[in-house]
Amino acid sequence: MSVDKKNRRLFRFSLFVIGYMALALSWWTVLLYNKNNEAFVAKVALLEEKALDKGTFKKGDQPYHLPEYRDLHTYHNRQRYMIIGEGAVFLFSLVLGMYFIRRGYNKEMEAIRERRNFLLSITHELKSPIASIRLALETMIKRDLSKEQNLKLQTNSLKETERLNELVTDLLLSARLESTYTPNKEPLDLGELLETIIEKLRTKYPDAEFKLSQIKDLPYVGGDKMGLTSVALNLLENAVKYSRPAKPQIETHLIEDEGGEVVITIADQGIGIADGEKANIFKKFYRVGSEETRTTKGTGLGLFIVEQIVKAHGGRIEVIDNVPKGTIFEIRLPVDELEPV
Numbered sequence: 001m002s003v004d005k006k007n008r009r010l011f012r013f014s015l016f017v018i019g020y021m022a023l024a025l026s027w028w029t030v031l032l033y034n035k036n037n038e039a040f041v042a043k044v045a046l047l048e049e050k051a052l053d054k055g056t057f058k059k060g061d062q063p064y065h066l067p068e069y070r071d072l073h074t075y076h077n078r079q080r081y082m083i084i085g086e087g088a089v090f091l092f093s094l095v096l097g098m099y100f101i102r103r104g105y106n107k108e109m110e111a112i113r114e115r116r117n118f119l120l121s122i123t124h125e126l127k128s129p130i131a132s133i134r135l136a137l138e139t140m141i142k143r144d145l146s147k148e149q150n151l152k153l154q155t156n157s158l159k160e161t162e163r164l165n166e167l168v169t170d171l172l173l174s175a176r177l178e179s180t181y182t183p184n185k186e187p188l189d190l191g192e193l194l195e196t197i198i199e200k201l202r203t204k205y206p207d208a209e210f211k212l213s214q215i216k217d218l219p220y221v222g223g224d225k226m227g228l229t230s231v232a233l234n235l236l237e238n239a240v241k242y243s244r245p246a247k248p249q250i251e252t253h254l255i256e257d258e259g260g261e262v263v264i265t266i267a268d269q270g271i272g273i274a275d276g277e278k279a280n281i282f283k284k285f286y287r288v289g290s291e292e293t294r295t296t297k298g299t300g301l302g303l304f305i306v307e308q309i310v311k312a313h314g315g316r317i318e319v320i321d322n323v324p325k326g327t328i329f330e331i332r333l334p335v336d337e338l339e340p341v
Contacts, residue, residue, distance in 0.1 A: 022095070033083050036083060051068075117286075136157045137157070181308070183227055193232070194214075201236055205248065213251075213254070218256060219256060219262065219335045220335075227312070235306060236250060239266060239268035264330070267329075269322065271326075273321075285304075314334050317331050317332075
């Protein structure tokens with residue numbers, strides 16, 4: 001039996017038990033309330049009989065003037081409120097328990113789905129370059145190839161090796177971000193950093209069109225060069241990835257706003273992100289759609305890494321719809337008082 005089925009059965013059984021307890025509690029509360037009323041009526045009747053014997057009460061009179069009745073009535077009301085109050089508290093506790101069980105169940109199922117998606121994607125991401133490298137090596141060993149053919153296979157193998165290296169780096173970085181990551185800050189010229197990254201991506205994606213605009217005299221930002229490079233690479237490569245099959249057009253803007261923050265915006269003309277997905281895209285292992293229908297490569301770590309690094313720098317990131325289509329990622333970073341050496 002799968003873990004999903006076991007969890008669903010356990011969840012349903014828990015709901016059944018709590019539901020039964022809630023119904024039983026309600027029934028016992030009503031029963032106790034009625035018994036309390038019956039006991040009060042019986043005690044009043046007994047009080048009237050005693051008062052008749054003493055001559056302090058006549059048949060047909062109301063017992064309200066009797067001190068014993070007033071004490072009895074006060075005690076009865078106290079018991080009635082106690083029954084109602086305790087029943088309400090227990091019922092509220094059970095409902096609250098149902099809520100926490102359901103919330104815990106939903107979180108567990110979400111974690112299971114995320115792990116499943118991650119395992120599916122990571123398996124594909126690992127097998128694909130390994131198979132490609134293995135095929136290239138077997139071809140070079142078994143066949144007598146020309147120098148050009150060997151060079152082509154070697155170049156492709158190096159590219160696949162780089163893919164594996166990037167994947168392992170992302171996995172290690174995501175682990176560090178949850179425990180020991182602290183930005184190693186140095187004064188950075190973000191415009192120069194972005195120009196360098198975009199030039200490399202122009203070589204890697206010759207069919208993509210990259211544009212970079214920035215204001216003059218942009219202040220230096222105190223940041224971790226490797227970390228912010230990873231942020232820019234992830235966002236720019238995502239923009240390329242989700243802009244296909246059309247020609248990717250990515251615009252990057254770099255400004256300083258009135259609040260003294262440096263703002264980086266990366267806009268694409270791709271498929272965009274649905275409103276229902278925007279709250280989840282920065283979660284670890286989360287990917288839009290399902291692994292069975294998704295065609296783009298990835299592990300669901302990229303945007304998680306991006307957000308964690310931005311937060312570690314004291315900044316924030318927001319995703320906005322581009323008009324008429326596509327997505328804009330906006331990053332705001334504080335300007336630290338660091339000057340270049």
